[in-house]
Structure formats: structure tokens, C-alpha cells
Amino acid sequence: MKSPNTYLQFVRTVKRKILQSRYQAAKLVNHELLLLYYSIGHSLHEKMTAANWGDKVLQQIAIDLQNELPGLRGFSYRSLKNMRQFYNCYQTAVIGQSVTAQLPNQSEKRLHATSSKKEIGQSLTAQLDSSFINTVFTALSFTHHILLINKCKDAEERIYYMHQAAAHHWTVSLLQHHIESNLYHKKGKLPNNFQKALPKTIAANALNTFKDEYLLDFINITPEDDERVFENKIINNIRQFILSLGTGFSFMGTQYRLVVDEEEFFTDLLFFNRVLQCLVAIELKRGRFKPEYAGKLNFYLNLLDDQVKLPHEHASIGIILCKEKNNKVVEYAFKSMRKAMGVATYTTRKQPPSRLKKILPDAASLKKLL
Secondary structure (H helix, E strand, O other): OOOHHHHHHHHHHHHHHHHHHHHHHHHHHHHHHHHHHHHHHHHHHHHHHHHOOOHHHHHHHHHHHHHHOOOOOOOOHHHHHHHHHHHHHHOOOOOOHHHOOOOOOHHHOOOOOOHHHHHHHHHHHHHOOHHHHHHOHHHOOHHHHHHHHHHOOOHHHHHHHHHHHHHHOOOHHHHHHHHHOOHHHHEOOOOEOHHHHOOHHHHHHHHHHOEOEEEOOOOOOOOOOOHHHHHHHHHOOHHHHHHHHOOOEEEEEEEEEEEEOOEEEEEEEEEEEOOOOEEEEEEEOOOEOOOHHHHHHHHHHHHHHHHOOOOOOOOOEEEEEEOEOOHHHHHHHHOOOOOEEEEEEEEOOOOOOHHHHOOOOOHHHHHHHO
């Protein structure tokens, strides 16, 4: 008679093989699709440039393809236009040794782009090696790539998002959120005391985990709302808030109770970060940062480390999330604090384009008008 443990282990082994096979198959399909779209983009670019064809011809091509292959999906006019854009963006880059027979080498192509596109192509050429292509570039869908091309004109920024999206399996919508929240420019700029309060082995990682500003566009906060209303709106959208925080966060509770000699204290939001292996306490403030907030947060972190932290975990980290801050004030507030903490700001909406700011009234004027 078979052992239950041996049987379950065998089933798990088969399951793992099936999942690995499916994952590899999906990667290969995506790889081939990217090659196909690049190749079609190349053909479209060469033909449309040589024959001086315009958008109307591209629209007709999409219609004729549908007539030739009824039910064909993914080759609409917009899709064909994106394929040509995909080729134009990466035509000067060496896309790795495994596909050099299918994708053009730098020496075989001439630039058909503006000076800004030349700089992007040259920068990408230096970084798109075989390892990057096989583990990052082809791990992202065509939709991911088109979003990056349209939203990130800087090559370094685009490559950063490629690495993050591939490593953390971001969906297209999550990638878009991080781009719109300006993650690339906000990472590593949080005012903090991590270097002094944390071991060197995790201080840098902690700094990269938190942002200087968070886009909370999924909640609607009015000037009259206090911290409790702000907190409740975050709790009601906790999934989106966790996604906004970044990688590895698990929610442990709101108004987390801490007790000292039968006296109760409550920290607004408590998380655990699996990457940093530490508790993360977040205090919410609707207004501008005040120095006294640092002392209160330091008190909470002392309690968390004494009462909640497990022996194998690192010291807790605290983040004050407020509407505004003065970095110099933050620096002085943290100067003698021994617990790791930082101050970030939040915004609940994206700023309108500068061209519209001159036309539209500001919020105060619009409120009076209404």
C-alpha cells in the first residue's frame, strides 16, 4: 500500500512539471509573437517608406488581412501601427544572440529616426544583451512594450520598468499605474534615516522599497476629510493601496492595538514586507509634516519591536504618509531618532497638462463657480 506522503509528493512533482511546462510554453509563444510583430513592423516600415504609403493604405491592409484570414485577431489598423512603432523603436538595437538571424543587427541597419530616437537606440544597444532579452524583454507582452514605448521616452527609464515588470509579474494596468505614479523618479528619494538606523545589508534595499510620493488615484479625498476618513477610504481600497506600495507587502491590520501597562495605543496601518522581512507601520496625516509626528512614530516602532516583531525579523520601519513636507524639517526631526523611518507624500490625482492649466480655472475658482 502506497504511503500517503509519498503519493502526495509525487502528485506535487507532477503538478510542478505541468506548471513549469505551461510557463515555458507561454514564454516561447510570447517570444515568437514579439518576433512576428517586429518582422511585420519591419516590412511595413520599409514598404510604406519606399512607396510613400500613408495611414489609409495601412487601414486597407488591415481590412484585406481580415478578408484573407476571416476571424483573424490582433492585426487591426491600430495593431499594425503599433508593430511599425515597435520596429522603429528597436531597429537599431541588437536583440540578442539567440535571435540575430531573425532580427537585424546594428551594422546592417541605418537609422530612420529623429536624434532623440538615435540616443534611445544607442543606449539600448549597450544594454540589450542576450541575457536581458531572454529573461526580461521577451517576458513582457507586446501590450507591455507598446505602453512603455508610448509612456517612456527615456531609454534608461524604459529599461528600469522592463526589469521591474518582468521580475514582479506586473500586469499592464499595474505597469501603467507605476509609470503614472512616476515610480522611476520617486524611487530612492524618500527622506529617511535608514543608513543610521538599519544594518547596511538592508538599508539600500529599504530605500528602494519606498517612494517619495504615492499616487492614490483610486480614492477621493476632500479638504474637509480628516485622518480617519482618509484611513477608511484606504481600507475600502486596500488591494489598490497595497499595489501602490510596491512589492512584498502583506496587510496586518488597521488601528493596530499596542498596550503599555494597560494603556492602549493604535498605529494607523500595519504591514509586513516579505522582501525586507520586517514590519512596516504607516501613519496617515492629511496635512503638512510636523516634527512631533516623528516622536510618536518612534514610540510605535519601539512597541512593535518589543511586542510584535519575531526574533528572525529585522527591526520595524515606519512611514509617515502626509500631504506635504519640508525635507529639511524632516531631516532635523529624524536626527536623533534610533528607529528607521521616512516621510512620503501622496497625491490623489494627476496634474492636468500644462497647456490645459492656462485654460481651466484652478480648484478654488472652480468651486466658487459651482
